[in-house]
Amino acid sequence: MKRLLITAAVCVATMAAFAQNADSTKTASDTTKAKKGFHISFGHSDNKPHLDANGIDTTHYYEHSKAPGFSFGLTFSRFDLGLATLIDNGSFTLSPQNNFLRYRSWKTSNVGFDLLQFGYRFNSAFKIYVSGGFDWTHIRLRENITIQKNAPVLTYTQDDIDYSKNRFSSTYLRIPLSFDYRSHEDANGRRFHLVAGPDVGLLLNGRVKQISEENGKQKVDDDYHYTKMRYGVFTRIGYGFAGLFAKYYFNDMFENSPAQDGLKNFSFGITVGF
Incomplete structure (x- = not known):
């Protein structure tokens, strides 16, 4: 997982650097023009320069609508x-039967792409x-518990071990259907994005990962009764390259x-790369 996140971070950084370089190139080009701002033109381009009152070509300010x-x-x-x-069941506080799933809020994460x-x-x-x-x-x-593999219901054992990490994870293939509204580009070449739609996930696997002085690092895979197919909604809102998401x-x-009936998942955070 760490290698995957490192690879993803490198890809994001490369894309961000490219976007920044493109913006810088556009800005440098704009400084050669006498008039700043941007205009919108609909329809197909006639491939002819657009001249202002001073005879300066302002073609680069026009954004033509793309064909379907x-x-x-x-x-x-x-x-x-x-x-x-x-x-x-509608509460951010776990009920007694789910209290064994108490978690560290700032270390409980959602990652996807x-x-x-x-x-x-x-x-x-x-x-x-x-x-x-x-x-x-x-x-x-x-x-300090261990979620049990191949159990008839989601269950655990209490351990006499102080785990430095005790992580309970799920991996899904996500298949979202996105309705994407994008504004026209502004003078900096950036857009406002509003994206929303349904999301379906197919379970790939569940995992318990534990680290302790007694046993070192341990990983055990199982479905752990994670739902095989989950369904929900998501939204993303942002400007330019980055924004916020919620699922x-x-x-x-x-x-x-x-015992886990009514226990649901909600995630929110930052998103990069519209």
């Missing part, structure tokens, strides 16, 4: 990094697309484990 069309390809976008919160995308652009301002990627939720447990899943985090 489909798109498909690989991507590395919508990199989410935030906090995960458990909601127990998209790698594949298929969409349709209606115009320059609006498009719809379905994408595929990965999504991790890491619950940093407070209690909420309607069905329970765990299945075939009656």
Whole structure:
């Protein structure tokens, strides 16, 4: 997981550097013009220069609407990094039967990104697309317990070990359907984004990772009764390259484990790469 996050961070940093360089190039080009600002032109370009009253070419200020069309390809976008919160039957306080899942709020995280995308652009301002990627939720447990593998319901044992890390995680293949509104570019070449839609996740695996002086580092994989298919909604809002995200899943985090009925997952944080 650390290698994956490092790779993702390098990709994000590279994309950010490219975007910054593009902005710098555009800014340098703009300084050669006598008039600043930007105008919007609709329709197809006639490939002729647009001259102002002083005869200066201002063609670079015009943004032509894109023709409708489909798109498909690989991507590395919508990199989410935030906090995960458990909601127990509408409450942020865990009920007694779920108290063993008490977690460290600032170390319980959600990470995800998209790698594949298929969409349709209606115009320059609006498009719809379905994408595929990965999504991790890491619950940093407070209690010195071990969630049991292959148990009939979600259960645990109390350990006489002081774990320096006791993490309970899930990995999902995420398949969101996005409705993406984008404003026209401003003078700096940046847009305002508002994206929302439904999100479906397919469980890939669950994991318990523990670190202690007695046993060193241990990892055990199982489904741990995480729900096989989760469904919910998400929203992203931002400007330029970055923004904020929120995700909420309607069905329970765990299945075939009656004591955890009504326990749901909500995540929020920053997102990079619209």
